[in-house]
């Protein structure tokens with residue numbers, strides 16, 4: 319079935335006259351890397367595809383190949399002849415639905431993902447839940463269709479793999495991840511650039527904000543869970559952007575001896591974002607119960623219109639506005 323779908327997707331892309339790509343609402347190395355690798359392949363075929371991103375590209379991804387094809391301009395969906403829309407790494411059907419309302423033609427929607435909570439909203443759904451990253455799914459697409467990725471495409475795919483596996487250290491790291499990575503290295507992927515851009519990029523201010531979160535770690539040994547939080551004040555007083563402090567839950571997941579953790583963070587839009595990580599529990603179920611989604615071992619959700627209230631003893635609670 320996977321191979322059949324890879325062939326089918328290839329045919330749709332080759333026949334497409336006006337394809338548009340959509341990267342997940344949450345920009346990360348995987349959503350961007352997988353979209354740009356396929357955009358690179360289509361560019362070799364003479365098709366320059368716009369890649370819609372919901373917010374400006376964070377600094378650390380600015381040097382990714384073909385990043386200039388990304389746009390936050392929703393008016394690209396007003397083009398009357400859009401015939402194929404490919405969505406990358408996105409399990410949230412409502413995000414895609416809202417965008418598709420702008421499209422007047424009736425395009426084929428191709429959904430390429432690896433999230434357990436993906437609702438299969440496309441006409442073609444290549445959702446491979448045991449894939450370590452959407453980039454691994456795209457890598458398999460290349461292999462199945464006998465496409466040799468360019469050095470740039472290989473670098474984009476390795477970015478996705480490194481991001482979702484936290485540089486081959488978390489529980490998403492499987493044989494598939496390492497096999498794809500070794501092939502991508504042979505195809506010329508620039509791994510040092512990838513690691514440098516993704517993991518060696520923290521400013522002192524961003525680390526100070528992480529430090530606040532580390533100080534506040536609270537342990538619930540009965541549940542085998544640790545919790546910490548960051549408020550807008552923490553982030554704004556240290557003059558860092560939200561992009562710069564991303565990755566805290568992955569870092570904690572890598573270094574803690576506790577099974578499960580959650581990081582709560584106030585967003586600039588007035589919500590509270592909850593990130594969950596676990597070594598043994600299916601946290602996607604918890605996330606889904608609160609309207610979020612994700613993977614078995616890494617998931618999250620948003621509490622709308624809420625803020626974190628801290629008392630003198632630095633305990634926190636979520637207060638709805």
Ligand SMILES: [Mn+2]
Nearest residue numbers: 348407451452
């Ligand atoms: Mn992913």
